[in-house]
Amino acid sequence: MDDRAKAALEKLGSLPGMFVVKEQVEQMIQFAKISKLRTSQGLKALPQSNHMIFTGNPGTGKTTAARLIGEAFTALGMLKSDQEEPPFVEVHHADVTHPHVGQAERTIKAKFKEARGGVLFIDEAYAFVAGETSHMTGDKVIAAIVQLMEDMRDEIVVIAAGYPQNMEEFLNENPGLRSRFPTTINFPDYExxxxxxxxxxxxxxxxxxxxxxxxxxxxxxxxxxxxxxxxxxxxxxxxxxxxxxxxxxxxxxxxxxxxxxxxxxxxxxxxxxxxxxxTEKEMLLRSLGSLQERLREIERREILFGPMN
Ligand SMILES: Nc1ncnc2c1ncn2[C@@H]1O[C@H](COP(=O)(O)OP(=O)(O)OP(=O)(O)O)[C@@H](O)[C@H]1O
Ligand SMILES: [Mg+2]
Structure with a gap:
């Protein structure tokens, strides 16, 4: 494996709590490698799409992981690129809230172009479908994203990040989205x-x-x-x-x-x-609240499925 890719993956694996993320990324890399080998032998291979959804709360390491994954993918030649440093381009929904749909689409296209050979990171992706942009602009922008993700599949990895429930909403928004993001990586809260x-x-x-x-x-x-x-x-x-x-x-x-x-x-x-x-009292009360909630959940399950071991 290329040294730079190895270094990026090692760094990812060395970050506390990121071991599972590293394993998932390694699986994607192996899949890409085998698909290439199969194609070279004239065998069928599933079309490869490296786009990913990252779900997780603030500060769980999504942006950090996305940068390292971009470095590894580019170094391995999984993304077509002629640049030494792979680009890492972030898009926020504020970047594309233009009153004119055309302008919003142009901005998105420009961001994709800028990210060629690297990662396009869409932070708080659900904001594109919720809130102020839920009118025409949101739909058009998402349709443009879906199209560009397909057209530039070999050159870019799109990573859309946000809270778990919100990302479900985002994926439900356009029927093309779910199938274009075959991999979801969850970043749980740290203990x-x-x-x-x-x-x-x-x-x-x-x-x-x-x-x-x-x-x-x-x-x-x-x-x-x-x-x-x-x-x-x-x-x-x-x-x-x-x-x-x-x-x-x-x-x-x-x-x-x-x-x-x-x-x-x-x-x-x-x-x-x-x-x-x-206060300590407040903390104990909160713990008590979550214990009661968990007990209720177990009771509900017992009613539905019988006693649990
Ligand atoms: N597992 C980790 N080990 C060490 N440092 C980490 C780890 N995860 C995150 N960090 C550090 O914590 C900070 C926040 O991480 P990061 O920006 O990647 O989180 P995020 O999930 O993208 O947050 P947000 O949702 O708010 O954008 C960064 O300074 C990063 O270097
Ligand atoms: Mg972030």
Whole structure:
């Protein structure tokens, strides 16, 4: 396998919690390879489409994974390209909310052209079908996307990302969409243990280490943050680490001659204070609420299918 592709896949696999994503991508790569071999032997091969749907909440690593996948696909020659660096082009629905349908379609075409040989990443794809653009523009833009995805199948991988329920809506919007996105990759919310691993990864990247009390405090803090609406997963971790690094600098700056170890270590004094603290009582009440919900679900299932083991 090409070195650059290998490096991109290794990086993907080394990110905490991304192992499953890497495996799914490797399957697509193997499928492409075998299809090519079959075709060269005169055998039938399913038409290959590398377009993907990414579902997941904010900060679960969708954009990060999309960039690495683009690099791997281009390096492997799965996308026709004559460029050294594969392009990574993002489209947001705000880019195509023109009062004139023609203008919106032209913008989409330009974005596809720009992404030739790489990834076109459509963030919050459902926004194209919901809200302000749900009139004519939305339909026309989606029809244009469907057409371009087909025409440029060999040159571009389109990745449409968004929350799971919303992506269902998006796929239902146009009958051509579902079949053109044969692969869906789900990016689940991270557990606290994954988030702590992500923190460790981010620290290594920045040449810092976490003291044991810092890690304990971080785990408790992340458990608390996870309960808040709009929790930002890995992005929240990154923010906490970067704030800690700034606080550590202020603390270490007071020392006369900080040692190398002191320059590197994040301690419990560097943890930024939490905003809008959720009280312990509130957290327990929420856990109780989700337990009750789960119990009700089990009871419903038992009524329908009999007792569960
Ligand atoms: N598994 C991971 N390990 C380490 N860092 C990660 C991981 N996932 C995400 N990150 C980091 O967290 C931040 C947010 O990730 P990213 O932008 O890829 O998330 P996203 O799912 O695209 O979020 P959004 O839905 O808000 O666009 C980035 O700085 C990224 O480097
Ligand atoms: Mg993103």
């Amino acid at each position: 606290v243990s994954d988030l702590v691993q992500i923190a460790a990864y981010l620290c290594v990247e920045r040449e810092y280490t976490m003291s044991k009390p810092y890690v304990d405090m971080l785990a408790a803090r992340l458990l608390e943050e996870k309960q808040k609406p709009g929790f930002g997963n890995a992005r929240t971790v990154r923010n906490i680490i970067e704030q800690s690094i700034r606080r550590q600098a202020a603390r270490v700056a007071q020392m006369a001659a900080p040692s190398r170890a002191e320059l590197v270590l994040l301690t419990e004094f560097d943890m930024p204070p939490s905003e809008n603290r959720v």
